[in-house]
Amino acid sequence: MLRIISLGLLLYGTWLLLSGHYDPLLLTLGALSCAAVVGVCWRMDTIDREGHPNHLTWRAPWYWVWLAWEIVKSNIDVTRRILSPSLPIDPCVTEVLATQSDDLGQVIYANWITLTPGTVAMVVVPGRIVVHALTAEGAKELEGGRMGRRVCRMMGDPA
Numbered sequence: 356m357l358r359i360i361s362l363g364l365l366l367y368g369t370w371l372l373l374s375g376h377y378d379p380l381l382l383t384l385g386a387l388s389c390a391a392v393v394g395v396c397w398r399m400d401t402i403d404r405e406g407h408p409n410h411l412t413w414r415a416p417w418y419w420v421w422l423a424w425e426i427v428k429s430n431i432d433v434t435r436r437i438l439s440p441s442l443p444i445d446p447c448v449t450e451v452l453a454t455q456s457d458d459l460g461q462v463i464y465a466n467w468i469t470l471t472p473g474t475v476a477m478v479v480v481p482g483r484i485v486v487h488a489l490t491a492e493g494a495k496e497l498e499g500g501r502m503g504r505r506v507c508r509m510m511g512d513p514a
Contacts, residue, residue, distance in 0.1 A: 429472040
C-alpha cells in the first residue's frame with residue numbers, strides 16, 4: 356500500500372511541476388489522471404520493489420553525487436587517452452563479481468559501470484558482470500570492487 360501511495364504522490368508532484376497550472380479544475384483532472392495511471396500500474400502488477408524502488412529514496416542522492424564524480428574522473432581519463440597518443444589504450448574484457456543480493460542491485464551496478472566512460476557492461480548473469488574496459492587499469496579498478504560495495508551499501512545489502 357505504501358508503494359501505491361508513494362507512486363501516486365510522485366506522479367502528482369511531477370505533474371504539478373511540469374504543468375505549472377494551479378486552477379482547481381486542472382488540479383482535479385491531474386489528480387484523476389495520476390490515479391488512473393496508478394490504477395493501471397496496480398492492475399499490471401508493476402508496483403513492486405523493482406518497478407518503484409522507494410526504499411532507495413533517501414540513500415540514492417548521496418551515491419549519485421559520488422557516481423557523478425566518478426564519471427567526471429573517467430571522462431578526463433578517456434579524453435586524455437584520446438588526445439595523447441603516448442597514453443596506452445589497452446581494451447580488455449573482464450568479469451566482475453556482483454555481490455548484490457537481488458536483481459535490482461545487480462542491474463544498478465551494471466548501469467553504473469556503463470555510465471562510467473571507458474567501461475561497458477556487456478552481460479549480466481547472477482553473481483557476475485562481463486565488462487569491456489578501455490584500459491587494463493579501468494578493469495583492475497572495477498575488479499577491486501569499490502563501486503560494487505557502494506551499490507551494496509546504497510541497496511542496504513550486508514555484502
